[in-house]
Amino acid sequence: MNVPKNELFSVLQEFNPWWSGQPVADLPDWERSATRQIREWIEDPGKRRTLLLTGARQVGKTTLFRQAIRRMVNGGFPAANVLYATFDHPILKLAGLDRTMQAWEELYPPVPGHSRFLFLDEIQFVPDWQTWLKHQADFHGGRRIAATGSATPLRDGAVESGVGRWETIPLPTLSFGEYLRLRQIEIPALPTVRSLREVFHWGPGEFTATAKLARPLTAHFHEYLLRGGFPEPAMVNDLTRCQRLLREDIVDKVLKRDMTALYGVRRVLEVEKIFLYLCYHDGGILDVPTLSRELDGINRQSVNNFLDLFEATHLIYRLRPFGYGKEVLRGRSKLYLADAALPGAVLLLGRRLLEKPDRLGAAVETAFFKHLFTRYYADQPVFSYWQDKANRNLEVDVIAQLGDRLVPFEVKYQDTGSTVSKLKGLRLFMEERGAEHGYLISQRWEDFGLLQPTSARKGHERTPLSGRILSIPAPLACFWLSA
Numbered sequence: 001m002n003v004p005k006n007e008l009f010s011v012l013q014e015f016n017p018w019w020s021g022q023p024v025a026d027l028p029d030w031e032r033s034a035t036r037q038i039r040e041w042i043e044d045p046g047k048r049r050t051l052l053l054t055g056a057r058q059v060g061k062t063t064l065f066r067q068a069i070r071r072m073v074n075g076g077f078p079a080a081n082v083l084y085a086t087f088d089h090p091i092l093k094l095a096g097l098d099r100t101m102q103a104w105e106e107l108y109p110p111v112p113g114h115s116r117f118l119f120l121d122e123i124q125f126v127p128d129w130q131t132w133l134k135h136q137a138d139f140h141g142g143r144r145i146a147a148t149g150s151a152t153p154l155r156d157g158a159v160e161s162g163v164g165r166w167e168t169i170p171l172p173t174l175s176f177g178e179y180l181r182l183r184q185i186e187i188p189a190l191p192t193v194r195s196l197r198e199v200f201h202w203g204p205g206e207f208t209a210t211a212k213l214a215r216p217l218t219a220h221f222h223e224y225l226l227r228g229g230f231p232e233p234a235m236v237n238d239l240t241r242c243q244r245l246l247r248e249d250i251v252d253k254v255l256k257r258d259m260t261a262l263y264g265v266r267r268v269l270e271v272e273k274i275f276l277y278l279c280y281h282d283g284g285i286l287d288v289p290t291l292s293r294e295l296d297g298i299n300r301q302s303v304n305n306f307l308d309l310f311e312a313t314h315l316i317y318r319l320r321p322f323g324y325g326k327e328v329l330r331g332r333s334k335l336y337l338a339d340a341a342l343p344g345a346v347l348l349l350g351r352r353l354l355e356k357p358d359r360l361g362a363a364v365e366t367a368f369f370k371h372l373f374t375r376y377y378a379d380q381p382v383f384s385y386w387q388d389k390a391n392r393n394l395e396v397d398v399i400a401q402l403g404d405r406l407v408p409f410e411v412k413y414q415d416t417g418s419t420v421s422k423l424k425g426l427r428l429f430m431e432e433r434g435a436e437h438g439y440l441i442s443q444r445w446e447d448f449g450l451l452q453p454t455s456a457r458k459g460h461e462r463t464p465l466s467g468r469i470l471s472i473p474a475p476l477a478c479f480w481l482s483a
Contacts, residue, residue: 003095008103011091018079019108024070031067032060032178033482037169038068041146045115047167050133051146055171056314056338057258058230058250061148062086064171065119068146072117080108086121093125097132115144123147124262137165150254151262151313172314172374173229173339176221176367176475177482182234185220188213193480197437199470200450211445214476218445221475222354225363228341229370243345251275251346254313263309270298274306278316278335279343283362283369283397285334285385307333314338317373322384322399334385340367357414364413364474368441369398371481372409376400386429394425406433411441413474420451423469430467440471447471 018024034053041051053061065084073079083104087093092100097120110116123129129147136143180187190213191206193199226243227234233245255272259265273295278286286307292300310316315338321331337343340363344353353359373383382401386408388394398409410426420427423440430438440451451469 003091003099005103007091008095008099009107011089012085012100012103012107015084015086018069018073018082024066024073027063027066027070030182032064033175034064034169034171035067038064038146042068042072042117048137050137050166052166052168053146053148053171054152054168054314055150056173056250057150057254058232059171059173060231061171062121065121065146065148069119078111078114081111081114081116082119083117084119084121087125088122097126097129115142118143118145120145120147122150124149124151134165151258170374170377172370174231174234175229175371175374175482176224176478179224179229179234180220182231188216190214190479196439196470196472196477196480199472200437200468204449207449211448214473215445217475217479221478225340225367226344226351226353228339228345230339239350243341243350246341246345251342254315258313259309265309270302271306274298274303275310275315276346278337279346282335282337282343283365285332287332317369319383319385319398322386336366336369339370340364361411361413364441365397365411367478368411368474371478372398372400375481388425388428394428396425396429406435407437407439408435409439409441411474413441413443415443417444417447426469436467438467438469440469441474441477442471443473445473448473
């Protein structure tokens with residue numbers, strides 16, 4: 001279908017009011033942490049790679065772009081050299097990238113002496129967008145391109161061809177720190193911690209004083225687990241409506257719209273069944289054959305295909321088992337939902353989530369992993385989980401591997417004291433792998449501090465190890481990891 005030029009002009013002018021001197025309206029002044037990375041990309045002319053901002057629906061990608069444009073235009077950058085286009089709009093989707101560029105240049109010829117900035121929203125709706133971006137990087141050096149996507153392509157040759165031509169910024173749901181600022185909650189004057197490793201050098205007085213200051217964070221952290229990190233629902237005061245928005249605006253649109261439009265999925269009922277199963281098993285190790293049997297015999301290949309799609313649409317994170325070679329390839333994956341509030345919203349738990357220790361513990365583990373993943377993404381760590389081969393009850397929830405350094409994390413969010421004897425899996429992993437630092441993510445503020453691990457091997461329970469374990473309450477850990 002040929003899109004009439006006047007309609008294309010009209011849509012572009014509506015999305016780009018700064019071309020005619022109008023302000024960029026209806027934007028919040030509050031900005032997400034990723035603003036800093038976008039600003040650095042804009043202000044550094046040496047960064048020629050395309051910027052890809054990826055994340056689930058409704059995490060604020062469009063707002064970040066429009067805030068960046070407002071800052072540029074208000075700072076004196078030529079308005080005619082800035083284009084915003086969203087390709088979930090039917091006219092722009094039909095027109096495609098090249099015709100949209102041609103219409104822009106016809107309406108507003110470039111101002112000489114300045115780069116042209118293209119902010120392309122929901123680019124996944126454009127066929128062969130990876131090839132187009134590659135071509136732009138190779139042959140149109142004067143164009144600086146930033147793009148967003150609520151779905152990433154599955155691994156194929158087009159993705160590989162983009163290596164070296166774009167850089168990716170993952171935009172997850174709001175961190176706990178961002179949530180507090182968004183809801184204008186007063187934050188205590190806590191010590192600044194750039195890395196959790198710094199806390200290993202603290203003295204007893206510092207632990208006691210910080211615990212006293214940070215203890216009020218617990219109630220807000222529980223609200224965060226209920227409301228989630230999607231900005232619009234998180235701002236709704238009524239919890240029932242907040243969780244309804246999570247179901248309708250986030251989950252349903254991805255499962256029923258994106259899966260169909262982007263990947264040609266027709267068996268939506270099967271998609272919904274599998275996602276519901278994942279909500280029941282958030283933070284758990286997934287056994288595909290068991291899932292297949294329990295869901296009316298959905299075959300294993302279909303299950304694995306749907307899991308790939310959930311990951312591509314940023315609804316889940318997957319961790320492989322720790323190890324090498326076949327033990328990893330054949331091992332079962334551990335899955336976390338994209339946001340800790342999604343299972344509670346889908347399962348209609350409401351505040352009852354806080355009364356269910358297993359569900360609350362899973363939500364805390366999911367929230368903590370998201371913070372850990374986001375904080376250290378730029379360092380390209382490998383995340384995994386660990387189970388002892390001889391005793392599968394001995395495990396470590398998350399292993400972060402940065403080069404040769406292994407950092408284990410165990411999440412035990414329970415209202416009982418944390419003692420070394422309860423951390424046999426963590427201790428065993430540290431002993432066998434020589435890990436210098438380990439972390440217990442806990443609930444009780446009384447446990448905040450250092451634990452001296454002892455040998456987890458039978459017959460050596462009192463042998464001290466060189467590695468140390470830091471017990472840190474989950475609200476404080478997530479706050480400090482908030483980018």
